[in-house]
Amino acid sequence: MSCTAMRKKIKACLDGELPAAEAAAVKSHLAQCPACSREAAELAKTWELLLALPDVQEAPDLIPATMARILADGENTRSRKLLRWLFPVPLSAATAALVIGLVIGIGLGRIIASTYLDRGETDTALYLEVFQDTPPQSIGDAYIKVNYAMEEKGI
Amino acid sequence: MFDQRTDFELLKAAAGKDADAFRLFMARYQERVYGLVCRFTGDRESARDLVQDIFLKVYCAAGSYTPDAGVFTWLYRITANHCINCMQSRKRDPLYAAEEDAALTPGVLSAVSRAATQEIALEQQERARMVRRALDSLPLRQKMAITLLRFEGLSYKEISRVLECSVSAVESLVFRGMDALKKTLGAELEK
Numbered sequence: 001m002s003c004t005a006m007r008k009k010i011k012a013c014l015d016g017e018l019p020a021a022e023a024a025a026v027k028s029h030l031a032q033c034p035a036c037s038r039e040a041a042e043l044a045k046t047w048e049l050l051l052a053l054p055d056v057q058e059a060p061d062l063i064p065a066t067m068a069r070i071l072a073d074g075e076n077t078r079s080r081k082l083l084r085w086l087f088p089v090p091l092s093a094a095t096a097a098l099v100i101g102l103v104i105g106i107g108l109g110r111i112i113a114s115t116y117l118d119r120g121e122t123d124t125a126l127y128l129e130v131f132q133d134t135p136p137q138s139i140g141d142a143y144i145k146v147n148y149a150m151e152e153k154g155i
Numbered sequence: 156m157f158d159q160r161t162d163f164e165l166l167k168a169a170a171g172k173d174a175d176a177f178r179l180f181m182a183r184y185q186e187r188v189y190g191l192v193c194r195f196t197g198d199r200e201s202a203r204d205l206v207q208d209i210f211l212k213v214y215c216a217a218g219s220y221t222p223d224a225g226v227f228t229w230l231y232r233i234t235a236n237h238c239i240n241c242m243q244s245r246k247r248d249p250l251y252a253a254e255e256d257a258a259l260t261p262g263v264l265s266a267v268s269r270a271a272t273q274e275i276a277l278e279q280q281e282r283a284r285m286v287r288r289a290l291d292s293l294p295l296r297q298k299m300a301i302t303l304l305r306f307e308g309l310s311y312k313e314i315s316r317v318l319e320c321s322v323s324a325v326e327s328l329v330f331r332g333m334d335a336l337k338k339t340l341g342a343e344l345e346k
Binding site: 011052 | 178189
């Protein structure tokens with residue numbers, strides 16, 4: 001095994017995590033290779049250095065605070081359930097219903113509008129007569145009608 | 156009176172919303188979970204919040220626990236995942252990154268002050284800071300693997316169950332982590 005491959009095994013060997021045969025191979029290599037042996041010594045020293053971190057002090061009693069949060073979480077869940085009971089249709093579904101309603105409404109509105117549009121155009125055409133030279137029921141209109149009537153009677 | 160119920164029984168009861176059973180379960184394990192979180196974060200204040208979050212998750216997941224996985228493995232898996240996820244999001248938060256160095260283990264380091272002389276205490280404190288910085292510079296899974304191995308005394312096989320990976324992956328995490336620590340702490344190793 002090469003030094004590079006061997007170095008990957010040194011830590012596991014120091015931790016007693018290698019099978020006996022593999023551990024024996026690593027140990028035998030360390031005995032022969034000064035570079036890997038130095039590497040093993042440095043790893044061991046680094047491992048020891050980690051103990052420079054001080055002991056963790058006694059844990060504070062976190063039970064009351066955690067139980068309070070669990071209780072609050074339960075209350076929130078109950079509130080959510082109550083909301084769901086009061087409003088069985090979720091908000092997103094209500095929004096979707098509103099959008100669908102709008103689309104249908106606009107569509108229907110157009111159909112209705114187009115149905116009445118013809119009549120609206122007719123009405124507009126009729127009302128435009130008001131702007132003729134002799135609008136209906138005006139003096140001019142009455143004069144023309146009288147003339148027509150006299151012509152028909154041969155007066 | 157001492158409750159003789161097993162961890163599985165307590166968790167089963169907790170899943171049925173038995174708060175007392177969960178209180179008892181937490182009393183059994185909060186010390187160890189707190190220890191691991193403190194070691195991993197190096198910050199007592201964060202550890203308090205994180206331990207509460209973790210036990211809240213444990214309470215919610217109590218029903219999913221099966222005794223075929225050891226309770227420690229299960230508990231440590233929740234703890235490790237939560238710690239790694241939290242630290243990942245903190246690393247992305249620039250505000251936290253600025254505060255991190257200032258908040259470096261003041262509570263944890265107070266134990267050092269018990270050293271015989273002030274000079275030795277200061278030296279130890281400085282060394283502890285250096286080791287903490289070196290550990291914090293590791294990728295989170297490497298840091299967790301080394302913390303579980305060095306401070307919790309777990310075997311590679313147990314770590315593989317906690318981190319949900321193979322034993323050879325743990326071997327690799329530990330090797331790469333130790334290699335990085337060796338380089339970072341090189342000057343300190345010369346002494």
